[in-house]
Amino acid sequence: MEQHTPDQSEKHTTLPITGMTCAACAARIEKGLGRMEGVSRANVNLALEKASVTYDPKQTNLKQLEDKIVSLGYGTMKETMDFDITGMTCAACATRIEKGLSRLSGVTEANVNLALETARVEYMPGTVTVQDMMHKVEQLGYKAIPKQEAKDTAELRRQEIQHKRWKWMMSAILSLPLLWAMVGHFSFTAWIPVPSLFMNPWFQLIVATPVQFIIGGQFYVGAYKALRNWSANMDVLVALGTSAAYFYSLYLTIASAAMGMNHSVEMYYETSSILITLILVGKWFEALAKGRSSEAIKSLMGLQAKTALVLRDGKEVSIPVADVAAGDTVIVRPGEKIPVDGRVLEGSSSVDESMLTGESLPVEKRAGDNVVGATLNKNGVLRIRATKVGSETALAQIIKVVEEAQGSKAPIQRIADVISGIFVPIVVGIAIVTGLAWYFLVDPGHFAPALEKAIAVLVIACPCALGLATPTSIMAGSGRAAEFGILFKGGEHLESAQDVQVVVLDKTGTVTSGKPQLTDVVPAPLMTEQSLLRMTAAVEKHSEHPLAEAIVAGAQERSKGLPLPEAKDFANLPGYGVSARVDGRFVLIGTRKLMAERGVALDSAIPVMNRLEEAGKTAMLVAVDGRYAGLVAVADTIKETSREAVSRLQEMGIEVVMITGDNERTAQAIAAQAGIRRVLAEVLPEGKAEEVKKLQQAGRKVAMVGDGINDAPALATADIGMAIGTGTDVAMEAADVTLMRGDLNAIADAILMSRRTMGNIKQNLFWALAYNTVGIPIAAAGFLAPWLAGAAMAFSSVSVVLNALRLQRVKL
Numbered sequence: 137m138e139q140h141t142p143d144q145s146e147k148h149t150t151l152p153i154t155g156m157t158c159a160a161c162a163a164r165i166e167k168g169l170g171r172m173e174g175v176s177r178a179n180v181n182l183a184l185e186k187a188s189v190t191y192d193p194k195q196t197n198l199k200q201l202e203d204k205i206v207s208l209g210y211g212t213m214k215e216t217m218d219f220d221i222t223g224m225t226c227a228a229c230a231t232r233i234e235k236g237l238s239r240l241s242g243v244t245e246a247n248v249n250l251a252l253e254t255a256r257v258e259y260m261p262g263t264v265t266v267q268d269m270m271h272k273v274e275q276l277g278y279k280a281i282p283k284q285e286a287k288d289t290a291e292l293r294r295q296e297i298q299h300k301r302w303k304w305m306m307s308a309i310l311s312l313p314l315l316w317a318m319v320g321h322f323s324f325t326a327w328i329p330v331p332s333l334f335m336n337p338w339f340q341l342i343v344a345t346p347v348q349f350i351i352g353g354q355f356y357v358g359a360y361k362a363l364r365n366w367s368a369n370m371d372v373l374v375a376l377g378t379s380a381a382y383f384y385s386l387y388l389t390i391a392s393a394a395m396g397m398n399h400s401v402e403m404y405y406e407t408s409s410i411l412i413t414l415i416l417v418g419k420w421f422e423a424l425a426k427g428r429s430s431e432a433i434k435s436l437m438g439l440q441a442k443t444a445l446v447l448r449d450g451k452e453v454s455i456p457v458a459d460v461a462a463g464d465t466v467i468v469r470p471g472e473k474i475p476v477d478g479r480v481l482e483g484s485s486s487v488d489e490s491m492l493t494g495e496s497l498p499v500e501k502r503a504g505d506n507v508v509g510a511t512l513n514k515n516g517v518l519r520i521r522a523t524k525v526g527s528e529t530a531l532a533q534i535i536k537v538v539e540e541a542q543g544s545k546a547p548i549q550r551i552a553d554v555i556s557g558i559f560v561p562i563v564v565g566i567a568i569v570t571g572l573a574w575y576f577l578v579d580p581g582h583f584a585p586a587l588e589k590a591i592a593v594l595v596i597a598c599p600c601a602l603g604l605a606t607p608t609s610i611m612a613g614s615g616r617a618a619e620f621g622i623l624f625k626g627g628e629h630l631e632s633a634q635d636v637q638v639v640v641l642d643k644t645g646t647v648t649s650g651k652p653q654l655t656d657v658v659p660a661p662l663m664t665e666q667s668l669l670r671m672t673a674a675v676e677k678h679s680e681h682p683l684a685e686a687i688v689a690g691a692q693e694r695s696k697g698l699p700l701p702e703a704k705d706f707a708n709l710p711g712y713g714v715s716a717r718v719d720g721r722f723v724l725i726g727t728r729k730l731m732a733e734r735g736v737a738l739d740s741a742i743p744v745m746n747r748l749e750e751a752g753k754t755a756m757l758v759a760v761d762g763r764y765a766g767l768v769a770v771a772d773t774i775k776e777t778s779r780e781a782v783s784r785l786q787e788m789g790i791e792v793v794m795i796t797g798d799n800e801r802t803a804q805a806i807a808a809q810a811g812i813r814r815v816l817a818e819v820l821p822e823g824k825a826e827e828v829k830k831l832q833q834a835g836r837k838v839a840m841v842g843d844g845i846n847d848a849p850a851l852a853t854a855d856i857g858m859a860i861g862t863g864t865d866v867a868m869e870a871a872d873v874t875l876m877r878g879d880l881n882a883i884a885d886a887i888l889m890s891r892r893t894m895g896n897i898k899q900n901l902f903w904a905l906a907y908n909t910v911g912i913p914i915a916a917a918g919f920l921a922p923w924l925a926g927a928a929m930a931f932s933s934v935s936v937v938l939n940a941l942r943l944q945r946v947k948l
Contacts, residue, residue, distance in 0.1 A: 146176060147241065149198060149263045150539075151187045152213035153180070153205060157358055158370035159552060159603025160560055161210070164362070168208045172196055183607035183937075185213075188540070198241060198263065209361025214244060217266055219255040221248065223278040236276050240264050255280065267458050267526050297423045304416035307351045310343045311413045314406035318923075337389040337403055344405035348382050352412040368560035374415060376564065377594035378408035380587055381922065404588070411595060411926040418930025422604070422937055439510040440531060444475035460525050468518045476509045477524035485516030537623045537874070541614040546627035548897055549606040555905075563597040563912070570916040578918075588922060592915035596925040597908050601932040605900035608940035613893030616944050621861070621876035622886045629872040633856050633890035635837045639785055639883060640816075640828060640850070642842035643796035643803065644772060646860055647810050647880070650682050650843070652772035654690025655753055658744055659766035668766040670700060672758050675716040675723050678706040683754060684714070686770045710846070711797050711820030713756065724759040727799065727818075731757050736764055752805030754798055778810045781880030786811075788884065791836075795819055795827060795850075821846035825853040841875075841883055858883060885948040896943055900936045907932040 156162055162180040165187060169178035174195025179188045189201060202212050224230055230248040237246035237257055242264030248255045257269055266282055273280035317334040333339050349356070355378070358371030381404040388403060444457050447465040457475045460466065465481065468474050474487070486498035489511045498514050501507055507520055509529040526532065571590035579585050610627045617624060624630040641647050659668040673691030676684035677700060691700065703716040703723075712733075713726015724734060728745075731738055736759040738745075745767060748755045753769040782792050795816040796803050803817035816827050824840075828850050831838045840847070840854035851857030851871045859871035860878055875882040911928060914920050920928075 145192060145194070146190050147193050148188070148190050149201070149241070149260075151189065151201065151205065151260060151263070153185050153187055153210055154213050155210040155358065155361075156180075156182055156185060158182070160362070160368065160370065161358075162603060164365065165205060165208055165210060168204055168365075169201065172200070172204055175201075181607045182603045183611055193241075198260070199244070202244070202260075208365055209358070212260060214258050215261050217257050217259065217269070218283040219257070219269070219273070219280040220283060221253050221255050221273065221278055221280055224248075224253060229278065233273055233276055233278060236272050237269060240268060240272055243269070254283070265527070270458075297420065300416065300420040300423055303351055304413060304420050307347050307409070307413040307416055310347050310351075311406070311409040313343055314340055314409050318406040318410075337385075337392060337405075340403055340405040341386065341389055344382060344385070344409045347409040347412055348378060351416070352378060352408075355412070368564065370560075372560055373563060373594045373597065374411070376567075377591040377922065378411050381405070381407040381411075381591055384584070384587055404584070407588070407591060407922045410923040411591075414923065414926040414930050418933050421930075421934040439473075441473040441475040441510065445469070458526065460522055462522055462525050464522045464525075466520050466522055468513045468520060470513060470515045470517065472513055474507050474509055474511050474513055474518070474520070476522045477529045478507055478509075478520035478522045480505050480507060480518055480520050482519040483517050485518050486514045488512040488514055534618065534623060534876075537625055538614060538618045541610070541624045541626055541630065546606055546610055546631040546897070548631055548894070548901075549627070552602050552606055552901060552904075555602060559597070559602070559908075563594065566597075566912060566916065567591075567593040573916075574918070585918070589916060589918050591922040592920045592925040593912055595922055596911040596915045596920065596929055601904035601907060601936045602901070604933060604936050604940075605904045606897050608937050609893055609897045609900060609943060612940045612943040613889060613896065616946055617886065617889045620882070620885055620889075620948055622882055622889060623861075623874040623876065624886075624890075625872050625874075629856060630890055630893055632837075633839070633873065633887050634894045636790060636839040636856055636887055637837045638791045638793060638831050638839070640793045640795050640831070640838060640840045640854070641812070641880070642824075642840075642847050642850075643794055643798060643806060644682055645843040646841055647778050647794060647812070648772040648774050648806065650772065652683055652686040652754070652770045654686050654694075654768065655771045656748060656755075656769035657694075657766070658769075660740065660764050663760075663765050666695065668758060669694060669768070670698075671718045671721070671723050671760065671765075672725060672756075672768055674700045674703045674718045675706065675714055675725055678703060678716065679708060679714050682772070683756070683770050686772075687756075687768055690770075711823075721760050722762070723765075724762075725756055728757065729818075731759060731764070734759065734762065736762060738764055740764070741767055746801065749799055749801035750805060752802055752809065754802050772806075774806060774809050775878065775880065777879045777881055781884060782811045784881065784884040785887075788887065790887070793831070795824055797821065797846075822849065824850035828853045839883070839887075841880075858886065888948060889946065892946055893943060896940060900939055903939070904932065904936055 153165065156165070159182055162182040166178050166180040169175055169180075169187060169189055172191075174192040175189060176192070177190040180186075181188070187205070191201065205212055221233060224233070233255060234246050234248045237243055237255065243257055243259045245258040246255065255273075259269070270280045270282070313334045317330055317340070355371045355374045359375040362368055362372055385403045385405045385408075441457050443454050444460045445452055445454050445467045446460060447453075447467065452467060460476050466475060466478060470485070480501055480503050482503060484500070484502040487501050487507060488498050489508065501518065507518070508531070509524075510531045524530070527536070567590045570593050571586045574586035574589050575581070575583060610630060614624050614627070614630055617630075624633075644650055644652075657665050657669050659665050669691045673688045676687045701718050703718050706714065706716040708714055709726060709730065712730040713724065715722070715724045717723070724730065724736070728738065736757075738757065741757060741764055745755045745757070748769045753771045755767050755769045757767050758765045785792050791814065792812050793814045793816060794803065794807050794810070794812045797819055798817060800815070800817040803815045807813075807815045819827055824847065828838055828840055832855065838854045839856040839858055840850045841858040841860065842851055843860035847859075851859060856873060857871040858873045858875055861874050861876035873886055875886065907928065911920070911925070915925050
């Protein structure tokens with residue numbers, strides 16, 4: 137699986153962009169940023185109106201990226217935050233804070249006023265946070281207190297939607313008399329009275345001019361910026377079409393006035409005004425729908441606790457959750473949300489973790505257990521030590537993954553990008569040919585009909601829907617998946633998951649519960665059960681393997697709290713076992729292979745071992761000072777949902793393979809319980825990646841699912857790596873998809889979500905292209921009035937976004 141691996145020195149930033157109108161705009165910004173020295177990757181998402189850029193800070197910086205976007209004719213959205221600053225004593229303090237804030241990546245300007253003891257910071261949301269700024273000021277030896285909450289991106293988007301609504305309403309009011317006059321021209325509407333004033337060309341000029349140049353001025357600005365950079369976009373088409381209608385009508389108005397014919401000439405002011413109104417209505421609906429597509433992020437953010445009860449100087453103080461620092465002691469009462477990630481110091485309670493894992497049953501928590509921010513404390517008071525705060529919490533990381541996935545680009549979008557890049561110049565050419573054909577061939581010498589047909593072609597062909605087809609579906613699909621606890625790390629993974637043909641499952645902790653229990657202790661002659669178990673547990677105490685934990689827990693339970701002896705010179709032998717010295721004796725624990733390599737005779741052990749393994753238990757051989765001392769067996773039960781999940785995957789036409797380092801007999805017994813037909817047993821950790829490669833070399837698309845450190849290489853090698861979210865951070869880092877639930881049904885859900893999303897994208901692309909391929913010939917043939925073409929174009933964008941939003945109602 138080919139992936140871009142950024143250099144360690146590279147930085148990643150997200151820049152909110154203003155002024156984009158169609159896919160051609162997004163493609164132009166992407167190309168412009170991509171050509172900059174030091175930029176290794178640039179993705180521009182039209183639906184989110186954001187640019188995601190990976191760059192080398194030694195070669196370029198945020199200011200240069202912003203300047204490039206501005207030079208291309210667009211803007212970057214900025215926010216301003218005011219702080220009260222305490223601790224300043226002189227001008228040097230103010231200068232120091234100003235410099236410190238200015239050096240933060242994402243801060244474009246910082247002004248500190250010593251007299252008022254305030255600071256005003258202009259910054260780019262998504263690149264730097266208010267907490268980052270407060271922390272920076274604190275590092276410098278001062279304190280920054282936000283005066284008021286900054287207007288976040290959601291608030292700015294709301295204001296933008298209100299502005300678009302106001303514009304189309306003003307345009308509609310001014311266009312209404314022109315529409316009334318136009319309707320009066322139709323024979324079937326002759327019964328509708330039309331005031332003579334509405335038919336007056338000068339009156340029509342007066343109401344059409346503000347629509348054309350004030351309300352519709354944005355199209356001229358956008359067209360100028362595009363043409364200045366030797367490209368074309370939707371604004372060019374709209375500006376060309378509406379200007380042709382307006383200026384031809386203006387010519388007729390002046391000419392008819394000169395000839396004394398004020399009411400007998402047919403004008404086209406309504407064509408330009410109604411077109412602009414319809415396009416603005418479409419843009420308003422589009423903005424409303426796009427706002428809904430990020431509901432998943434809003435709902436995730438809504439899960440966060442707003443305040444925390446913290447012990448400060450021996451007193452309980454309620455503070456904003458943003459002010460909680462790592463190491464703080466936080467008190468969580470029954471019914472309250474746990475504000476940050478931490479470890480329980482005192483108390484016991486049950487915690488509802490369904491927002492994180494999807495598991496409806498509460499989890500019991502006591503001293504020493506870890507808790508996650510935004511989960512709900514059901515009963516009992518917990519006193520926890522904050523370990524991860526702010527952007528480091530599990531919820532913040534989930535939000536970050538979802539945001540990055542929504543902002544990323546799926547490979548299928550390249551089709552739309554290529555088409556959008558060449559579309560507008562081709563459409564202009566078709567419009568010119570249409571106009572000339574009508575003027576010289578179809579209706580010779582009549583300019584007005586030829587102009588009308590050319591305008592209809594220009595307007596029907598705006599590529600807005602094409603640019604929105606993929607990103608809106610990716611946003612809705614990845615957001616909905618996140619609600620089910622499925623985190624896709626990027627659009628490319630959401631796309632490729634649909635093609636999975638083989639799912640490779642790690643056994644321990646994935647197919648099984650990962651919480652094995654000690655079942656059998658079989659000592660050799662001359663060895664007691666207690667001494668065998670105590671020596672084995674003393675060695676396994678130093679191992680992190682789930683089976684080792686089961687042995688230690690079982691030994692402590694059976695020995696009724698007697699302390700275990702100390703083990704020295706511990707060595708982990710991956711795939712084979714462990715060794716150490718206990719009470720001066722060398723203890724070796726592991727597989728048949730390990731014992732054979734060390735020359736340990738096992739004649740009496742093999743029949744017992746075979747019997748235990750056939751029962752689905754994992755048996756480990758123990759040798760002391762080179763002689764067989766006995767064996768211990770551990771059983772790990774399969775998860776309740778594993779059999780159902782495997783069956784679902786097989787019904788979807790996907791082969792399921794179980795891979796494990798365990799022996800063949802135990803592996804087959806577990807596989808049979810789960811309904812898995814193919815087993816790869818006794819595979820060493822480094823061999824898992826090799827087995828995945830073998831399946832890929834056979835031409836299969838492989839998904840690897842695991843939860844342990846030893847699964848990381850295989851997760852990275854597979855076409856799609858899926859990490860069980862209840863597992864280790866290393867596994868989750870190496871994976872392309874994180875399944876927050878331990879339930880294997882999440883694998884089938886992830887693949888199903890991918891298939892649904894890709895199906896939705898294909899529908900969007902089909903309809904976006906169909907509008908143009910069918911609409912252009914109809915408009916060129918004269919069967920589509922310009923205002924109808926404008927309505928169809930506006931509807932195409934809205935319908936694509938609404939279709940994408942259907943993904944938010946998907947039930948898995």
